[in-house]
Amino acid sequence: MTGLILKLSPKERVLINGAVIENGDRRSRLSIVTPNVNILRLRDAIHPEEANTPVRRVCYAAQLVLTGDVDPEEARHQLLRRIEELSQILTDPDSRNLLSQATEAVLQGQYYQCLKALRGLLPREDRLLAARLS
Secondary structure, three states, rough: OOOOEEOOOOOEEEOOOOOOEEEOOOOOEEEEEOOOEEEEEEHOOOOHHHHHOOHHHHHHHHHHHOOOOOOOOHHHHHHHHHHHHHHHHOHHHHHHHHHHHHHHHHHHHHHHHHHHHHHHHHHHHHHHHHHHOO
16 A cells, blocks of 8 residues: 655644645654645644745745645646745756756646755755845
């Protein structure tokens, strides 16, 4: 059987198709066998006030699809446009690769994979912003 394996820490929360699920007192492992399920670990969630940089704003937009707050078809065009804008700024090969992965994921309706690729840009963005401020 294939699918996603979630390994949860005690009391860890995860959002699955809009429902918040909290783990018990012990570590556990869940097998998600249904395809195309929207899953978000709440410890990885970006809160609205944290969406204050270009990459974080695009991550937040992808996250809203996963939480069920935005219709995927409505978000698709906006995400593609924002990813394209990022590609005009982040031109190094690693960033281009992650942006390409994010674009492909959106085109395939795989918003978790899009978010995963975009999150890979966060450390780079943090370094660029820190260098700019110093």
